[in-house]
Amino acid sequence: MTRPELPPGSTDRPTKRAGGFFLRRLFLRSSLAAAVFGAGCTGINAYYDPDKPHHRPDGFRNNYIEGKGEGSFWKWQWQRLTQDLPKPPADGYIPPRTEPEAAWLKANNTVTSATWVGHATVLVQLRGVNILTDPIWSERASPFTFMGPKRKTAPGLDYAQLPHIDVVLISHNHYDHLDRVTVLKLNEQAGGAPLFLVPLGIKPWMKDIGITNVQELDWWDKTAVKGLDFNFVPVQHWSARGLTDRFQTLWGGWTVQAKAGGAQPPFSLLFAGDTGFSKDFQDIADRFKRFDLALLPIGAYEPRWFMQPQHVDPGEAVKIHQIVHADKSIGIHWGTFELADESLDVPPKVLAAELKKAEVPADRFVTLKHGETIRF
Numbered sequence: 001m002t003r004p005e006l007p008p009g010s011t012d013r014p015t016k017r018a019g020g021f022f023l024r025r026l027f028l029r030s031s032l033a034a035a036v037f038g039a040g041c042t043g044i045n046a047y048y049d050p051d052k053p054h055h056r057p058d059g060f061r062n063n064y065i066e067g068k069g070e071g072s073f074w075k076w077q078w079q080r081l082t083q084d085l086p087k088p089p090a091d092g093y094i095p096p097r098t099e100p101e102a103a104w105l106k107a108n109n110t111v112t113s114a115t116w117v118g119h120a121t122v123l124v125q126l127r128g129v130n131i132l133t134d135p136i137w138s139e140r141a142s143p144f145t146f147m148g149p150k151r152k153t154a155p156g157l158d159y160a161q162l163p164h165i166d167v168v169l170i171s172h173n174h175y176d177h178l179d180r181v182t183v184l185k186l187n188e189q190a191g192g193a194p195l196f197l198v199p200l201g202i203k204p205w206m207k208d209i210g211i212t213n214v215q216e217l218d219w220w221d222k223t224a225v226k227g228l229d230f231n232f233v234p235v236q237h238w239s240a241r242g243l244t245d246r247f248q249t250l251w252g253g254w255t256v257q258a259k260a261g262g263a264q265p266p267f268s269l270l271f272a273g274d275t276g277f278s279k280d281f282q283d284i285a286d287r288f289k290r291f292d293l294a295l296l297p298i299g300a301y302e303p304r305w306f307m308q309p310q311h312v313d314p315g316e317a318v319k320i321h322q323i324v325h326a327d328k329s330i331g332i333h334w335g336t337f338e339l340a341d342e343s344l345d346v347p348p349k350v351l352a353a354e355l356k357k358a359e360v361p362a363d364r365f366v367t368l369k370h371g372e373t374i375r376f
Contacts, residue, residue, distance in 0.1 A: 043248050047200045047218070054219060054234065059247035060200070062236050064278045065309055076306045079341075086302075086338050089345040095153040095335040100371035102161035112267055112376040114293060116368040117156045119336035120177055120274065122295055123163075126267060127258045129226045131167045132194070133271045133295065134177040135186060141176035141337050149176065149337040152344060156371030159185060165194040167225055171273025172239045172251030173202055176337055180209060187211045197223065197230055201239075201249030219252055220287075229257040233284050235275035237310055255288055267376070270294040270324055274333065276309045277316040285324045292376065294326035298351050298367070299334025302341035311340065314351035318358050321365050328376075329365040336370070 049055045054063060079085065105115065109128035116122055119141075120134040137155050142148020165186055171177050183206070187193045196206060196214045203216040215223060217232035224230070235253045240246040256269040270284070270291045301313040312320065314331070321329045334347040348367045355362055368374065 043245065045248070047250075052218070054250075056247075060239075060250050061247065062238070062278070063234055063280055063283075065236060065276075073306070076303065079303070085341040087343050089343045093343075093345040095344060096369035097153055097156065098369040098371045100157050100161060101373050102157065105157075105161070105373065106163045108163070113373050114295075114330060114376075115156065115373040116330065116332065116370060118151075118153060118370050119334075120171070120295075120297065120332050121155070122271070122330070122332060123157065124256070124269060124293075125163070126256065126269065127227060127261070127264070129166045129228055130163045131169060131256065132162075132165050132186070133169045133254070134171055134273065135168060135182045136176060136179040137182045137185070138179050141179070141339070143175065143180070149339055151336060152338065153336055153370050156369070162189075164191045165189060167228075167230070168194045168196045169230070169254045169271060170196060170198040170202060171235075171253060171271070172199060172237060173205070173241050173249050174239070174274065175241070176339065177274060178202070178241075183211060184209060187213075195225060197225075197232070197254070199232065199239075199250035199252055205241075205249075218250065227258070227261075231255040231257070231288075233270075233287075234280045235273055236278035236280055237274050237276065253284075255284070255291070257288075267292050270296075270326065272296050272320065274310070275312060277312050277319065281320050281323045288324070290325035290327070292327050294321060294324055294329040295332050296320055296326075296329050296365075297333030298331035299342070299347040300339040301347075307340055314347055315354040315357075317351070318354045318360060318365060321360065322358065327364070330374070331365065331367040334367070 043058055045055065045057055045059050048057050054061050108125055113125045114122055119136060121136055122133045124131040137159065139151050140148040168186060193213045196211060198206065198214060198216045200216050200218050203214045206214045217223065219232060219234040222229055222231045233253045233255055237251045238247055239249045239251045253270065253272045258267040260266045268288060268291045272295060274297060296317045297312060298314045298317045301307050301311045331351055335344060338344060352362065355365055
């Protein structure tokens with residue numbers, strides 16, 4: 001019998017009522033969210049290497065903190081319920097969306113581009129290779145269709161509008177980053193399955209659902225695909241899909257390097273995945289020196305007393321932009337799902353203020369509309 005997977009939490013806004021309904025609502029939301037935010041760690045690490053400090057016999061660990069922080073999950077859930085969080089966006093705000101350049105994206109095999117599909121899902125086209133980061137097209141970031149964080153904006157591209165995907169990058173196994181329905185759909189695309197590059201421990205899960213074109217990497221491992229170099233790099237986060245598997249698969253970010261060729265200069269990409277602020281980014285900068293493009297999370301960061309070890313806020317994202325010497329950054333991980341306590345419209349506003357404070361030109365760190373493409 002397989003252990004049922006549980007979602008990272010229900011963010012359906014609660015109704016303030018007294019009595020049994022109120023308590024049942026709290027229990028439901030808290031139990032679902034505990035699957036990710038409060039899970040324990042048991043098991044044996046089949047990848048264990050005693051010479052690697054981030055390996056443990058029962059799983060993996062972060063480089064610069066123990067665990068994922070000590071904030072009280074139950075205190076956070078109680079505050080969310082009793083304070084009716086997150087608050088609705090101001091002035092009827094709807095996450096921005098634009099008509100995608102689908103025909104151009106399908107035909108393009110020369111221009112470097114990035115298209116925000118939504119959340120942490122970005123289509124990157126580099127040297128004729130089509131790369132998807134943490135793809136999720138499902139209505140909810142959950143194993144269930146009836147509960148869990150619900151999508152507030154449709155994906156910026158439909159499946160049918162995608163070019164043939166060559167490589168899928170997975171940062172970790174949380175439901176908003178590794179979506180079962182989506183990866184199965186991508187695996188069935190016309191023209192052959194993409195290559196799924198995943199952290200240690202996720203390949204067996206992929207095999208169990210019938211996906212076999214998979215390569216798993218440890219931190220600082222590198223692989224070459226279609227002339228590009230892909231490196232799996234450490235970030236500060238954690239993993240879990242159920243109540244007892246926290247830290248049992250690895251998490252991280254990805255870098256992609258393209259060498260100069262013909263009239264095209266070299267190009268370097270950083271996809272940070274899901275991360276708290278840590279010295280890992282200085283370590284990445286020490287190895288790679290600079291990036292032409294960084295995909296950095298700016299949402300799901302409130303309350304700071306709970307989220308800080310695992311999710312950067314916009315100010316910390318600006319610091320990462322500076323540390324890794326990114327020529328341009330795109331803010332991701334906002335505007336699609338309500339996963340934390342800030343309102344859906346807040347991250348871009350805070351980002352703009354933090355850029356001004358840090359004296360970083362606004363065009364160096366941007367947010368996109370769902371479906372919007374930028375070219376390099």
